[in-house]
Amino acid sequence: MHPATIGSPGLWIGFIGFVIVMLALDLGVFHRKSHVVGFREALGWSAVWIALALVFNAGVWWQFGAQPGIEFLTGYLIEKSLSIDNIFVFVVIFSTLGIPALYQHRVLFWGILSALVLRAVMIFAGAAMLERFHWLIYVFGAFLILTGVKLFRQRGQEQNLEDSAALRWARKVVPSTERFDGERFFTHENGKRVATPLFLALLLVEFTDVVFAIDSIPAIFAITRDPFIVFTSNIFAILGLRSLFFVLADMVKRFAYLKVGLAAVLVFVGAKMSLVDVYKVPPLASLVVIAMLLGGSIWFSLAKSRGKAVATA
Secondary structure (H helix, E strand, O other): OOOOOOOOHHHHHHHHHHHHHHHHHHHHHHOOOOOOOOHHHHHHHHHHHHHHHHHHHHHHHHHHOHHHHHHHHHHHHHHHHHHHHHHHHHHHHHHHHOOOHHHHHHHHHHHHHHHHHHHHHHHHHHHHHHHHOOOHHHHHHHHHHHHHHHHHHOOOOOOOHHHOHHHHHHHHHOOEOOOOOOOOOEEEEOOEEEEOHHHHHHHHHHHHHHHHHHHHHHHHHOOOOOHHHHHHHHHHHHHOHHHHHHHHOOOHHHOOOHHHHHHHHHHHHHHHHHOOOOOOOOHHHHHHHHHHHHHHHHHHHHHHHHHHHHHHO
16 A cells, blocks of 8 residues: 555656756856855855745646645745755864855755755655554654754754764764865865865764754654655755855844744644644645744744844944
C-alpha cells in the first residue's frame, strides 16, 4: 500500500527538473564568481523564491482543489519559519570560523544542495514508515511536543559553537587548517591535503540541517501525508534559505520571541498529530493557528526591538 499523493510521475519529473535548472542558473550564471551578497540583492532573490512558491501553490490549488493548496501553504509556512531558526545557527557558524562574507554564499549553496537530497530520502522514508506503522504518528507527535517544550526552555540562550561536539568531531576526524585558500574547500599545507575553514563550515551547515529536518519533516507530516506536498513545500523553503540568510543575518537578534512562536507551533502540530484518531483539525484552521502564532511572535519581537531603539535614542 502506498501513500495517497497528487504527484504523478510527470509532476515529480517536472518539479525535480525545475529545481535542477534553478540551481544551475544560481551557481552557473548569477553566482558564478564569489561576491558579497548585499541586502538588496538578497531581498530580491527572497521575493523571487517566495513568488515561485506562491505560484506553485496557486497551481496546486487550481488543479487539485482547496485542501491540497492549503496543506502546501501550511507546510511551506512551517518550514520557512523553522528555517529562520537555521539562520541563527548559520550566523554563529560563520562568526566562529571567521568565514568572510565573500564566501558565505558558496558554503550555503553546497550545504543546501546536499540538504535537498537528504530531505528527499527522509521524506520518502517517513511517508513509507507512517503508512506501514500507524502508531509512529503518536511517536512523532510526542517528539514534536517535547521538542517544542525544549525550544521554549532554551529561548534567549547564547549558542557557543566552540564547545559543540560537532565542531570538535569535525576537527578531530578531518585534517584541517585555519588558513583560507580563496574559495577552495581543500588546500595543501606541508605537503598534505587539508580542509580549509570553508569545508568545516560546510560540514556544520549540513549537520545543522539534519538536526532541523528531524523537527520540520514530522511537523509537515502532521499537516499532510502526501509525500509530493511535503517534498515540494520543503524544497521551496530550502531553496529560499540562502537569500533569506543574507536578508536576516544582521537582524536575527531582533527576533527575541521567534523561538517562543516556533515552540508553540511545534507543540500545536505535535498535539494535532497525536490526536489525529480522535479529532482531525481542519487544514484551514491549522493554517490560521500557525500563521497567528508565528505572526504574533514576529510582531512582538519587532515591537520590542523598536522599543529598545526608542529608549536608547
